[in-house]
Amino acid sequence: MNKIFASSTILTLGALALSGCTDNNAAATSDGSISVVSTAEACKVSSNSADGGTLKFNVKNEGSAVTEFYLLAEDGQRIVGEVENIGPGVSRDLVVMAPAGKYFTACKPGMVGDGIRADFAINEGGDGTEVSADRASLQKTATDQYAAYVKDQTEQLVRGTEKFADAFAAGDEQLAKSLYAPTRMHWERIEPVAESFGDLDPILDAREADLEKGDEFTGWHRAEKDLWAATGKDKMSKAERTKIAEGMVKNTKELYDRTQKLQFTTDQLANGAKSLLDEVATGKVTGEEETFSHTDLWDFQANVEGAKIAYQDLQPLLAESDSALDEQLKKKFAALQKQLDAYRMGDGFVYYQELSDAQVKELASGVDALSEPLSKLTAAVVK
Secondary structure, three states: OOHHHOOOOHHHHHHOOOOOOOOOOOOOOOOOOEEEEEOOOOEEEOOOEEEOEEEEEEEEEOOOOOEEEEEEEOOOOOEEEEEEEEOOOOEEEEEEEEOOEEEEEEEOHHHOOOOEEEEEEEEOOOOOOOOOHHHHHHHHHHHHHHHHHHHHHHHHHHHHHHHHHHHHHHOOHHHHHHHHHHHHHHHHHOHHHHHOOOOOHHHHHOOHHHOOOOOOOOOHHHHHHHHHOOOHHHOOOHHHHHHHHHHHHHHHHHHHHHHOOOOOOHHHHHHHHHHHHHHHHHHHOOOOOOOOOOOHHHHHHHHHHHHHHHHHHHHHHHHHHOHHHHHHHHHHHHHHHHHHHOOEEOOEEOOHHHOOHHHHHHHHHHHHHHHHHHOOHHHHHOO
């Protein structure tokens, strides 16, 4: 889980006061994209409005800490587009397709706190927002396929969570441990979608290290800690386990209900694929995600699978617009999968602490090698 989804999150901005103001004085870019300059104190956006269709934000980090940039829907909760992990001095592009309406732009310097946000308006589409009938058909096929995938994964997540919760509440630790990683893979495959529900993500997937003072520790990682790290008096009582288990089932069913009517756009698929690789780079490859169970490679595999599904749904569009990038992505996905396969053990993987520093570094290099061409996918498929 990305740190942005701790309970004091940018996604609850609708109920929070602004933590800073946006200075709309960033210089416009030569290619017509909207310039964003993030510092420790400001989020300077070159314009507070744009025509609908394909939007490109060029985000530059002029601060001293890693930053993130978000385009949020009018409710301040739903993520329309995001670009994360922008290091000091680094520029990243966010390409989205968005209809007319009210939005928020938001920078999150240091990846902590509530973020710096401002109103942003998208007007009715201008010239160049239409696509050919054939390409529109390909786009619809891609998004329909991905919507079906999300529905299937959330349905399987509900079933798996129910089985895990029953075992955990009953104190059957052996069974609960065996179900933990395989069940979480359904969440990890669609993590950008799950994380977009800012009220559910923190109570289902927050890590203990991400909690702020006063936050309640619940969900998967609370159960993980009890199963793998707690001993003696630190173990939860039956009543406490039951409370955690019931909450997990209830909130996962709520996630399922919300995803059943979701519709997606091509840019959301492409940006989601890149976001999944970012999740690997910032949590899984570092071993931070599964602090107690060390089942990070299961999550790693699921993130890669989810990214590949989104790419494959978009592949007919990409093959038409950039066949060279399509071929590059095929090779890089295959190469990273080959690296992961080397650590398989039975139906799962070796535990992450068993990897040497050199092996972790090699996996990180494989992620970086795929991440670079994957970052070009959005611009290629929204043409």
